[in-house]
Amino acid sequence: MKSGKTGLIIAAAFIGPGTVTTASMAGANLGYGLVWALCFSILATYVLQEMASRLGLVTGKGLSEAIVDISQNNLIKWFCIILVCAAIGLGNAAYEGGNLTGAALGLATVLPGSISWWVLILGTVAFAVLISNRYHLLEKVLIGLVALMSVVFVTIMLIAGINTTALMSGLSAVGLSDTALLLAIIGTTIVPYNLFLHAGLSAKQSLEASLSESEIRSHLPAHKRQLFASIGLGGIVTFAIMSCAANAFYLTDNVLSPGNIATQLEPILGDYANLFFALGLFSAGLTSAITAPLAAGYAICGLFGWQPKLQAKEFKLVCVAILLCGVLVATSGFKPLAIIILAQASNALLLPISVLFLLYVMNQKKIMKAHTNTLLSNLLAGCILIVIIVLGGNKLLSLLL
Template sequence: MRLGPGLLVTAAFIGPGTITTASVAGANFGFALIWTLLFSVIATILLQSMAARLGVTTGQDLATALRTTIKTPVFKLLAAFLVISAIGIGSAAYEAGNLSGASLGLQEILPSFNPLIWTPLIAILSVVLLYTGKHKVIEGALIVLVVLMSLVFISTLIMAAPPLTLVLKGFIPSLPDNSITTVLALIGTTIVPYNLFLHSGVLAQKHDKNKDIEKVIKETNVDTSISITLGGIITLAILSTASVAFYGTDAGKISAANMAVQLEPLLGGMAHYFFAIGLCAAGLTSAITAPLAGAYAVCGMLGWSTKMSNTRFKGVAIIILAFGAVVASLGLDPVAVIIFAQAANGLLLPIVTCYLVWLVNQKSIMGEYTNSVFVNVVVFPVLLLIFSLSIYKLFSLIF
């Protein structure tokens, strides 16, 4: 089988934010929070597999399914507001960080060039790629970047050579003092609501009634499992490298921006460039997938076409990208927009995940491809965690 749509999800959730969160986790708590990554990967595979199955079986993306199955006008309006706010506006807000991350990586690799050129150049390249409106072109570019990112971070991990016994010990759940915020941040950077819209949307466009649906679902499940596991391994590599380099030292504030430089004394000059290339690839992949996810969500909720080649779809994606480019280029502070998007995401994630689980259990929608009893039992604690995560996020934003 050919890997594809699942790697788009990996491309989306491994961005500068994930690099920063994993780096901070390793620097502050060593290997102790590796178990969080394992849990996050399993939860993400479960949810993304359901979203993918919805697209494969019905030919509808999640946003379209929400719009068409919610009958009460008030609830439909509320759902549209939440989705457009959390996914559309949120993607635009986070896009600034994605473009900045890719730009920082290029500055580290090519320091002799004017750093001001990178963000506009990356934005223009992303616009050109999105404007093609072609699945295969966009998917192919992202697969290359994900493979590059994987090779870079795994190579950096090998150079860091963390003790295997400590890595394995990290899979045993524990909560060091003051680690709860970092635990929730690690989970929150992996279980991302806009990926549910992205994954279902990409597969809905490939829907074909004449294909063997059961075979396609099996292939999609394998693709999803391998791709998201790869994303987990990349995050593990970043966390472990940061742990070896910084845990127990007075390293100062760790971030995606300075990780590359700070690794040089431990791993040598090549590690500096390796990490910078990885940061650039991570920023690029998220810079392309965030506008796509936002476009699927906004267009699906407004009843517009969700085909990549559609003018409205491309317009929404490019507006999201342009907003991020302006904020990143001018050095504006998108904090207010990000806080609003995070609050909307805090409300949206439990609603959307519950609705997704409800959708894939409806025979009238899914036919014979509804959830098994086993999947429903396994997904229940994931839903409890999502509700807890959302309550914590909203509480922290308010207080």
């Protein structure tokens, strides 16, 4: 697997229904008021994913395996295992609920049947794909549809234009007016499970290519450039969705709802906007609904020394468990948009756990050797961690008071 492809997979992983819905609601409710949060999230995603990919390339191990390897004390080791299992398990279960809800929302918009009914059908499809080991065949088609939807959003943004006055106001208006939506923007972009997924994919690439130390050194600069381009592309698409929603709702005083969310595509698609949006949301949702259990499988199997392969029984059990939890969340009876937003926000709240483990591993010479974090990397990651903890703490405090 080429390094460019791993970067594109990570970029595609956060262009799911959570991103589409969250960016749409941010643009519709606040205009460009959360553009600063998106810029912060894209920078943070690059910084953290670069560390995760470097870990995999240098060591040939995923993040979970690295965490276990550096834990000498059994008590500390099991504490780390339980903490990571809780963070990845809870985060992915919530995220999976949002993925299935998004895909079901897309289908229920154009086809008969309730969202809960479609969640059950989609859960069955995802289950069949996961146990059949044929995910990569379906993945190409679904990612192609998501890419097409992304092109449409960017095209509409360019045709409709960007309100530069509102944009500059949004970039300078750093505030906490809607903490849940703010956390959702962060959580849908800096996805915790992507750190484990990217490290695992890079480790697989390193092992398959049998990279020497000199080859790793020469490979890293190009890898960083490709990762920056891929994540930057994902950020542009997210901004385009936010901008389209701002033009269609915020600047016209229209109110966004599940029934009219596709309105932002009408300038280019006309009467076909609803159908196209539904297809894109379904594709993004089903792709992510399969990717999230796979990422959890890599993370949890690495912790317990199980084979991180789709063919392994333990790997499949983890995937199915996450999928079932997602189905339960999606059929809980909450409003669809609320489930998706809460799923993204929960990821942001659990993100510090994954970041702390990643930072600790990346500063261990025993495992990273000459490729430990630089002072700049540590400072950037530390600032990112502090911002996320402050925002999450502020939200939790507001809920308790």
